[in-house]
Amino acid sequence: MKTGPLQAAFLVSQRDLRLAFRQPSQLIQPLLFFMIVATLFPLTLTPELSRLRDAAPGVLWVGALLSSLLALEFLFRDDAMDGTLEQFALSGQSLTWMLFAKTCTHWLLTGLPLALAAPIAALALGVAPAAIGAVVASLLLGSFAMSLVGAISAGLTLGARRGGVLLSLLTLPLAVPILVFGSDATQRAMMGGDIAPPMYLLAAIAVLGVTLAPLAAAAAVRIGLE
Amino acid sequence: MGWAWFHRFGSPPWIYGFSRRWAPWFGGLAALGILVALYGGLVLAPADYQQKDAFRIVYVHAPSAMLSLAIYATMAIAAAVGLIWRIKVAHAAAAACAPIGAWFTAVTLGTGMLWGKPMWGTYWAWDPRLTSELVLLFLYFGYMGLRAAIEDPQKADKASAVLAVVGVVNVPIIRFSVDWWNSLHQPATRLLGESDMDWAMKWPLLLMFLAFMLYFGAVMLVRLRAELLRRERNASWVREVLRG
Numbered sequence: 526m527k528t529g530p531l532q533a534a535f536l537v538s539q540r541d542l543r544l545a546f547r548q549p550s551q552l553i554q555p556l557l558f559f560m561i562v563a564t565l566f567p568l569t570l571t572p573e574l575s576r577l578r579d580a581a582p583g584v585l586w587v588g589a590l591l592s593s594l595l596a597l598e599f600l601f602r603d604d605a606m607d608g609t610l611e612q613f614a615l616s617g618q619s620l621t622w623m624l625f626a627k628t629c630t631h632w633l634l635t636g637l638p639l640a641l642a643a644p645i646a647a648l649a650l651g652v653a654p655a656a657i658g659a660v661v662a663s664l665l666l667g668s669f670a671m672s673l674v675g676a677i678s679a680g681l682t683l684g685a686r687r688g689g690v691l692l693s694l695l696t697l698p699l700a701v702p703i704l705v706f707g708s709d710a711t712q713r714a715m716m717g718g719d720i721a722p723p724m725y726l727l728a729a730i731a732v733l734g735v736t737l738a739p740l741a742a743a744a745a746v747r748i749g750l751e
Numbered sequence: 752m753g754w755a756w757f758h759r760f761g762s763p764p765w766i767y768g769f770s771r772r773w774a775p776w777f778g779g780l781a782a783l784g785i786l787v788a789l790y791g792g793l794v795l796a797p798a799d800y801q802q803k804d805a806f807r808i809v810y811v812h813a814p815s816a817m818l819s820l821a822i823y824a825t826m827a828i829a830a831a832v833g834l835i836w837r838i839k840v841a842h843a844a845a846a847a848c849a850p851i852g853a854w855f856t857a858v859t860l861g862t863g864m865l866w867g868k869p870m871w872g873t874y875w876a877w878d879p880r881l882t883s884e885l886v887l888l889f890l891y892f893g894y895m896g897l898r899a900a901i902e903d904p905q906k907a908d909k910a911s912a913v914l915a916v917v918g919v920v921n922v923p924i925i926r927f928s929v930d931w932w933n934s935l936h937q938p939a940t941r942l943l944g945e946s947d948m949d950w951a952m953k954w955p956l957l958l959m960f961l962a963f964m965l966y967f968g969a970v971m972l973v974r975l976r977a978e979l980l981r982r983e984r985n986a987s988w989v990r991e992v993l994r995g
Contacts, residue, residue: 694892698893
């Protein structure tokens with residue numbers, strides 16, 4: 526029986542999940558990093574909650590972005606080193622689908638835990654409990670969009686020396702819209718405003734990312750493997 | 752009527768000859784245009800009733816700002832052509848565009864800061880236009896950084912081409928998001944009402960646009976030639992060209 530593209534994607538995702546849970550340090554590190562960044566801001570800005578509250582959306586979103594950048598390094602690198610990506614490309618299956626599955630799994634392992642852990646950091650930064658739901662929702666959408674955008678840069682830097690810094694240099698400008706809309710949603714939620722407009726825009730970016738990013742990532746990975 | 756004329760554009764020796772013939776013309780016309788426009792802008796045009804003489808920085812600022820975006824688009828189109836039809840010259844052209852575009856972006860930011868000091872009382876305001884220009888500069892740096900970090904030139908060409916195309920999809924979104932972001936904090940700052948400009952102020956600006964484009968053409972042709980020589984250094988046509 527021939528394996529279809531969806532089935533192949535499912536198998537890839539299953540493999541990545543299994544590998545990740547056998548090496549949990551990679552899962553925990555980005556999360557710890559996010560928590561440490563959130564701790565550093567009160568230490569450097571001010572311990573007063575009333576003033577921290579103003580900075581909270583920025584701290585949460587920049588922290589989330591930095592931690593997702595940190596995690597992006599693991600997205601393709603190991604599989605490129607041991608030849609797994611090459612096998613993917615030669616398998617006759619759609620590389621686009623497989624990379625999309627990898628990216629989604631990566632988000633499940635990094636973005637999802639981060640969004641779920643964000644309430645702790647948000648409460649510690651003085652965000653009102655009523656706004657926490659919106660913080661989690663916007664981070665869920667935003668981190669998914671970041672993973673998709675990041676997959677392109679992770680693919681592009683496969684063939685590069687000193688990939689780490691370059692990966693950040695490529696991803697940060699592309700992530701500007703996600704940061705703007707995400708922190709705007711958080712800010713609105715904290716002020717009790719309507720978060721629908723920035724959430725729709727975040728969702729639009731995520732949809733655009735789902736449509737185009739796997740194609741670009743597959744093209745980038747193919748170039749890197751040549 | 753065949754497509755032969757079009758295929759010439761894909762041939763390095765032909766482009767090399769073309770750029771050698773035309774670069775001086777572009778450069779000469781650009782120099783002439785810039786001199787006339789500077790005289791028109793700095794001497795002939797009347798001072799602005801609000802901004803006094805400080806407005807004259809627009810004659811450098813606005814054309815650089817337009818070119819910084821136009822060059823990015825040119826670069827992305829060249830990169831896409833190179834990626835789709837596998838034309839080496841197109842990749843070389845994209846590579847030649849990047850540093851020029853980054854310079855124009857830097858000039859836009861520099862003149863914008865100089866203009867900001869008398870107008871806003873500060874060198875840097877988080878104005879949406881300045882901010883998206885800054886992000887554009889980072890995009891150029893990313894492009895050049897990626898190109899520099901990949902050793903194999905063909906891989907570098909293709910990878911940076913993908914990045915340029917991704918960037919071009921993203922530039923309008925970034926621009927929109929930055930506008931959205933700033934409209935929360937302060938009303939959008941209009942640097943210049945374009946429609947109610949006096950003709951005496953306008954013609955030097957239009958001429959400057961044209962002259963800057965010619966200047967871009969000249970520098971780009973020279974850079975392209977250098978790029979072609981570097982890439983094709985083992986080809987026989989280079990030996991012939993350099994001997995004769």
